[in-house]
Amino acid sequence: xxxxxxxxxxxxxxxxxxxxxxxxxxxxxxxxxxxxxxxxxxxxxxxxxxxxxxxxxxxxxxxxxxxxxxxxxxxxxxxxxxxxxxxxxxxxxxxxxxxxxxxxxxxxxxxxx
Amino acid sequence: xxxxxxxxxxxxxxxxxxxxxxxxxxxxxxxxxxxxxxxxxxxxxxxxxxxxxxxxxxxxxxxxxxxxxxxxxxxxxxxxxxxxxxxxxxxxxxxxxxxxxxxxxxxxxxx
Numbered sequence: 335x336x337x338x339x340x341x342x343x344x345x346x347x348x349x350x351x352x353x354x355x356x357x358x359x360x361x362x363x364x365x366x367x368x369x370x371x372x373x374x375x376x377x378x379x380x381x382x383x384x385x386x387x388x389x390x391x392x393x394x395x396x397x398x399x400x401x402x403x404x405x406x407x408x409x410x411x412x413x414x415x416x417x418x419x420x421x422x423x424x425x426x427x428x429x430x431x432x433x434x435x436x437x438x439x440x441x442x443x444x445x446x447x
Numbered sequence: 448x449x450x451x452x453x454x455x456x457x458x459x460x461x462x463x464x465x466x467x468x469x470x471x472x473x474x475x476x477x478x479x480x481x482x483x484x485x486x487x488x489x490x491x492x493x494x495x496x497x498x499x500x501x502x503x504x505x506x507x508x509x510x511x512x513x514x515x516x517x518x519x520x521x522x523x524x525x526x527x528x529x530x531x532x533x534x535x536x537x538x539x540x541x542x543x544x545x546x547x548x549x550x551x552x553x554x555x556x557x558x
Contacts, residue, residue, distance in 0.1 A: 375533055377490070377548040390545050424489055434539045434546050435480065438489030
């Protein structure tokens with residue numbers, strides 16, 4: 335069983351569309367994250383939820399809205415997609431506490447045309 | 448903001464040789480982590496070293512930490528083709544379970 339799974343793996347869409355990426359973890363972790371990795375491989379945190387509560391909200395356009403229906407799921411909805419949103423988006427989870435070791439999904443490659 | 452910076456940005460070595468990557472960071476940390484990312488995949492945690500440790504081993508991996516110089520190194524011994532990947536160091540912030548990733552070292556093992 336995949337510990338952190340995200341869907342879809344690839345997403346190709348037109349500018350201006352709205353899209354969602356789903357993430358689920360079966361590790362029983364309390365904390366989940368969304369990261370954006372650009373073409374230069376730089377990985378930047380976007381959001382973090384702990385037990386369905388938003389705890390980290392980096393400087394991200396409000397077109398991006400995370401939603402956590404329960405602590406095992408953290409979805410990312412993006413409105414009015416722009417060319418600059420093209421990237422690989424990773425979901426991750428961690429147990430929290432002192433180590434913060436993160437477990438990543440396989441990523442969603444978003445291409446905005 | 449606190450961030451690890453890996454050095455070199457890219458490294459190509461022959462299979463069987465040792466590969467060394469370095470990471471520098473800016474502020475005090477409780478621990479430092481190294482991750483590997485294979486092409487087209489998510490990051491995988493390799494090893495965590497705590498601030499009171501100077502060296503840690505895991506299989507062919509050896510990590511050192513020098514808190515006085517705010518630097519860490521990752522050594523992969525007897526490299527294999529499967530070690531070809533990007534390697535990232537990550538340093539936690541002291542709040543909110545947030546960790547900051549460096550820009551990574553792209554390692555290429557030549558056959």
